[in-house]
Structures are given as C-alpha cells and as structure tokens.
Amino acid sequence: xxxxxxxxxxxxxxxxxxxxxxxxxxxxxxxxxxxxxxxxxxxxxxxxxxxxxxxxxxxxxxxxxxxxxxxxxxxxxxxxxxxxxxxxxxxxxxxxxxxxxxxxxxxxxxxxxxxxxxxxxxxxxxxxxxxxxxxxxxxxxxxxxxxxxxxxxxxxxxxxxxxxxxxxxxxxxxxxxxxxxxxxxxxxxxxxxxxxxxxxxxxxxxxxxxxxxxxxxxxxxxxxxxxxxxxxxxxxxxxxxxxxxxxxxxxxxxxxxxxxxxxxxxxxxxxxxxxxxxxxxxxxxxxxxxxxxxxxxxxxxxxxxxxxxxxxxxxxxxxxxxxxxxxxxxxxxxxxxxxxxxxxxxxxxxxxxxxxxxxxxxxxxxxxxxxxxxxxxxxxxxxxxxxxxxx
Amino acid sequence: xxxxxxxxxxxxxxxxxxxxxxxxxxxxxxxxxxxxxxxxxxxxxxxxxxxxxxxxxxxxxxxxxxxxxxxxxxxxxxxxxxxxxxxxx
Numbered sequence: 001x002x003x004x005x006x007x008x009x010x011x012x013x014x015x016x017x018x019x020x021x022x023x024x025x026x027x028x029x030x031x032x033x034x035x036x037x038x039x040x041x042x043x044x045x046x047x048x049x050x051x052x053x054x055x056x057x058x059x060x061x062x063x064x065x066x067x068x069x070x071x072x073x074x075x076x077x078x079x080x081x082x083x084x085x086x087x088x089x090x091x092x093x094x095x096x097x098x099x100x101x102x103x104x105x106x107x108x109x110x111x112x113x114x115x116x117x118x119x120x121x122x123x124x125x126x127x128x129x130x131x132x133x134x135x136x137x138x139x140x141x142x143x144x145x146x147x148x149x150x151x152x153x154x155x156x157x158x159x160x161x162x163x164x165x166x167x168x169x170x171x172x173x174x175x176x177x178x179x180x181x182x183x184x185x186x187x188x189x190x191x192x193x194x195x196x197x198x199x200x201x202x203x204x205x206x207x208x209x210x211x212x213x214x215x216x217x218x219x220x221x222x223x224x225x226x227x228x229x230x231x232x233x234x235x236x237x238x239x240x241x242x243x244x245x246x247x248x249x250x251x252x253x254x255x256x257x258x259x260x261x262x263x264x265x266x267x268x269x270x271x272x273x274x275x276x277x278x279x280x281x282x283x284x285x286x287x288x289x290x291x292x293x294x295x296x297x298x299x300x301x302x303x304x305x306x307x308x309x310x311x312x313x314x315x316x317x318x319x320x321x322x323x324x325x326x327x328x329x330x331x332x333x334x335x336x337x338x339x340x341x342x343x344x345x346x347x348x349x350x351x352x353x354x355x356x357x358x359x360x361x362x363x364x365x366x367x368x369x370x371x372x373x374x375x376x377x378x379x380x381x382x383x384x385x386x387x388x389x390x391x
Numbered sequence: 392x393x394x395x396x397x398x399x400x401x402x403x404x405x406x407x408x409x410x411x412x413x414x415x416x417x418x419x420x421x422x423x424x425x426x427x428x429x430x431x432x433x434x435x436x437x438x439x440x441x442x443x444x445x446x447x448x449x450x451x452x453x454x455x456x457x458x459x460x461x462x463x464x465x466x467x468x469x470x471x472x473x474x475x476x477x478x479x480x
Contacts, residue, residue, distance in 0.1 A: 267402045267434035283401070283432040288418075290411050293401040294432055306434075308403050354404040354439035359448070361407055 005103055005152060006232035006341045007037050009383055010198030011225050012206040016047040016162075017217035023051030024160045024223035027059035030383050031067065035103040037383070038066050041225050043114060043160040045093040051221065054083055058094040066100050072110060076143055077135050097158040099227055105149040109156065112143045115164045115179050118157040119148070123190055125183055154229045155198070157186060162222035163205060167212030169219065177212045197339050198228035232385070234260025235340035239307055240348030240367045241268045242391040251391060252276030254346060255301070262300075263336055266307030266367075269348060270296060289328030303336055305329040308355065311370045312363060318377050337378060345388045347371050394429040395474060397467065398453040402435030410450035413464050424471050 015022045023046065028039040042058040044051030058079055065075035083094060095113035109117055109128070119126045130146040163182055167173030173181075185208050189196060196204075202224045209222050236258045242251055252273050255262050264270050274281045281298040288294055292313055293306035306329065313330035314337070317323060322334050337343060347368060355364050371388070378384040399413050400406075417430040438451045438458065452462040454470045 270434060281434075283434075285417070285432075288414070293403070293406045293411075296434070306401065306403055306406065309406060352403070352440075354402075354435075354449075357404065357439075357448075359408075360404055364403070364407065 008198040008228040010202040012202040013223040014218045019048045021052045023047040023221040025055035025059045037101045039099045041158045042096045054094040107150045109146040120155040150229045156227040158225040160223040162220035163209045166209035169214045198226040202226040232341040234342045236262045237345045239265040241350045242348045243350050248272050261302040263303040265305050270304050287329050292328040292330045295329035342385045396429050398431045398433045400451045401432045404439050405449035408449045
C-alpha cells in the first residue's frame with residue numbers, strides 16, 4: 001500500500017449493562033490487492049445473544065456483498081430476507097453502516113437506520129451529500145448512500161444508537177446525548193489533540209457516552225468506529241541479537257537511519273545498539289512493575305524494553321485488551337504498536353542459552369514464535385501493515 | 392561515605408527467577424542500610440550465559456564487587472550488611 005495515505009480503524013464497544021454478549025457487531029477488512037478497506041457496524045434488534053446473532057449475520061453478509069461489488073439494494077433485500085424473525089417483534093431486523101474506502105480517495109458510505117455518520121474535515125463537521133434508496137419490498141427501510149473523495153486528516157465516525165441515546169432517563173439528558181452532543185464532544189477532543197488516534201477517539205466517545213448514562217450503566221449496546229485517513233506512522237521493532245555477530249553494525253545503522261519511531265525489545269539487543277551507536281542507556285524507574293522488567297531510556301530510541309516476557313505480555317494485551325491502570329514496559333510497547341500503522345519487525349534469531357534452562361517457566365517462548373503471534377494479530381485484528389525480517 | 396552500589400539484574404531469566412522481588416530493596420529497604428546503598432537495575436550481566444559455570448544460577452546481584460547468585464531478598468540484605476561491616480573495619 002502507498003506511503004501517501006493510510007486508513008487507521010479504531011473501534012470500541014460496551015455491551016448493555018447485564019448482558020454478556022455484544023448486540024452490536026463491528027467487522028473490518030482490508031483488501032490489499034484492491035487497496036481498499038471496508039468497515040461495517042451493525043446493531044441487532046434487542047440485546048444480548050439474539051442481537052449478536054442478527055448483527056453478526058448482517059456484517060458477514062454485508063461484507064461479502066460489498067466486497068464483491070454486488071448491487072446494494074438487492075444485497076440489502078437478501079440480507080433482510082435472510083435474517084431470522086424476532087419472536088417478540090415479528091420482524092427481522094438489524095441496522096448497518098458501511099464504509100467502503102479506496103486508498104486513492106473514493107469513499108462510499110451506506111447507512112440503514114443507524115445514527116448518521118459524522119465526517120470531520122479540517123477540524124469541522126462536513127455534511128456529505130447523500131442519496132436515498134428504498135426497496136420496493138421493504139418500503140419502510142431506506143438506505144442512505146454518500147460518496148466523497150477523502151483527504152489526509154479526514155475522519156469518519158460511525159456509531160450505534162447506544163451512543164446517541166446514552167443518558168436517556170437521566171434528567172440532564174432528557175433526549176439522550178444525541179448525535180449533536182457526540183459531535184460537540186468529538187470536535188472538542190480533536191481540537192485538544194488534533195492527531196488523536198482512531199483507537200483513542202473511539203474509546204473516548206464510548207466512555208463519554210457511558211458517563212451520560214444513569215448510574216453510568218450502559219442502557220443499550222454502545223459501539224463506535226473511527227476511520228482516520230492519514231500519513232502512516234512508522235515503527236521499527238528490533239528484537240533479538242542477530243544470528244551472526246557481523247550483522248550487529250548493520251542492525252544498529254538500521255535503527256539510526258529509520259524514518260519513524262523505534263523500539264528495542266531485549267536486553268542483549270539494547271546492549272548491542274548501546275555499544276554500536278555509543279548511546280547511553282538508563283533504566284526508567286517509572287515503569288516499575290512486579291511482573292514485567294522495567295523499560296530503559298536511550299537517546300533517540302522511543303522505547304527500550306526487556307524481550308520475551310514483555311512481548312508475551314504484549315501479546316496477551318493485544319488479545320484481551322490493554323491494562324488501563326498500568327504503565328509498565330509492556331503497556332507502553334502495546335500503546336506504541338497500536339498507535340503505529342506500518343510496523344517493521346527486525347527479529348534476531350540467536351537463541352538465548354540462558355532461556356533454555358528447564359527450571360525457567362514454560363511461558364518463556366522462543367522469540368520467533370511470539371513475534372509471529374504478535375504480528376499475525378496486528379495484521380488480522382488491528383489491520384496494521386507489517387513487515388518482518390529475520391537476521 | 393560513598394554508598395555501596397547494588398546492581399540487580401533485570402534480564403529475562405533473572406527476572407523470572409525472582410529478581411523482581413529483590414527490586415523491593417529500592418522502595419522499602421531495611422532501615423539500617425537504607426541510606427548506605429544505591430540500587431541500580433541493570434540489564435543482563437551475562438552471568439547466566441556462562442555455560443561452564445552451571446552450578447551458578449540467577450537471579451544475579453552484584454553487591455559492590457561481590458557476585459550473589461541464586462539471590463533472594465534476604466540473601467542480598469545479608470550480603471550488603473556483610474560488605475558494609477567489612478568496610479567499617
């Protein structure tokens with residue numbers, strides 16, 4: 001994909017209070033061959049498992065249809081026909097918002113019954129022209145289609161009605177937070193932090209919505225998707241000493257000439273860079289944690305951490321979510337990964353003899369394996385562009 | 392008087408073998424030695440990679456010039472007191 005533009009997709013969800021299951025579903029996919037990204041948010045009728053099934057089916061079907069460029073009206077009819085009928089309400093129903101974006105700039109947004117999207121350009125809301133379509137078969141359902149050529153620093157925000165209706169029942173918000181309330185919050189947040197990542201913005205919106213709720217308990221499923229069009233943020237992750245010591249110098253040069261942020265994961269690796277580039281390195285005591293070794297501060301390097309334990313913890317957090325109240329080395333590395341779009345891993349394959357001691361815990365994985373798990377997750381779940389080089 | 396430096400290895404294998412507990416020295420050192428020591432966390436000192444010395448295991452801590460292997464909080468505190476007493480004599 002081109003260096004010129006990148007689409008960062010950030011999502012955040014909170015299920016209705018008391019439910020185990022999300023009633024809204026978010027599904028995003030990158031189609032690298034077509035330089036295209038599709039992101040779908042669907043809200044299923046009701047909440048809990050039933051809503052989850054309806055919205056999951058809708059996103060999966062919609063993805064197939066959009067991906068294969070099938071005619072939209074026909075696709076929506078098929079979707080509505082296919083959804084199971086709710087026993088209570090006697091209708092089959094799930095809403096959707098779909099963003100189909102090509103990296104060259106053409107973006108189409110299809111919406112049915114979700115709150116209208118928010119489009120932000122130059123820190124201001126932009127009303128994108130839209131066309132209405134309705135199916136002869138399902139007359140009461142209309143689909144809005146908007147098309148726009150996106151530019152750098154544009155943002156598209158999709159939300160379920162849990163966001164706009166947050167606060168219903170709260171005397172301060174008799175009509176709920178509403179789209180306008182959400183929009184004002186988004187503008188304020190972007191003004192304060194113009195480069196806020198899609199991930200952080202989506203999270204902030206959902207948290208703010210929960211703040212409005214009575215007793216801060218989500219009255220409905222609250223979901224938000226943010227698409228942020230911008231120059232890719234690059235990150236180099238260097239982990240492990242090269243198999244061949246002659247490569248030490250080459251690796252160090254890679255670090256000093258890299259045009260983005262750099263992270264070093266591994267004590268020995270840090271020692272090599274420290275030696276080759278004559279840099280000073282000090283342990284950063286503010287990252288103290290009982291389970292994860294502390295990070296270090298090295299001039300010109302954004303983060304220096306221990307290797308395998310930190311990476312294992314990073315993998316866990318990428319799967320289960322970041323530990324909000326911690327600021328250890330693993331949390332810092334996870335944040336750095338999530339805030340980057342293009343991540344270049346350079347993995348040294350030298351085996352650490354000390355880690356082969358059978359007395360050490362089983363969790364001490366081989367570096368190559370844990371890095372493989374991490375980059376696959378970053379690719380599939382977080383849609384990052386990844387390159388890996390073994391040295 | 393110059394403080395006694397205590398270097399705690401925070402490399403991976405030392406860390407999993409218990410160096411994290413020894414780091415408590417930094418935040419809650421016993422009163423008698425509190426102002427006589429300086430704690431420095433260091434990255435791997437390569438003692439663990441010395442395969443010829445298999446009888447020695449981490450965590451490794453350097454108390455002044457002396458190496459403590461299979462270190463525990465108590466073992467390190469005792470070593471610190473021993474070195475400090477030696478210096479006094």
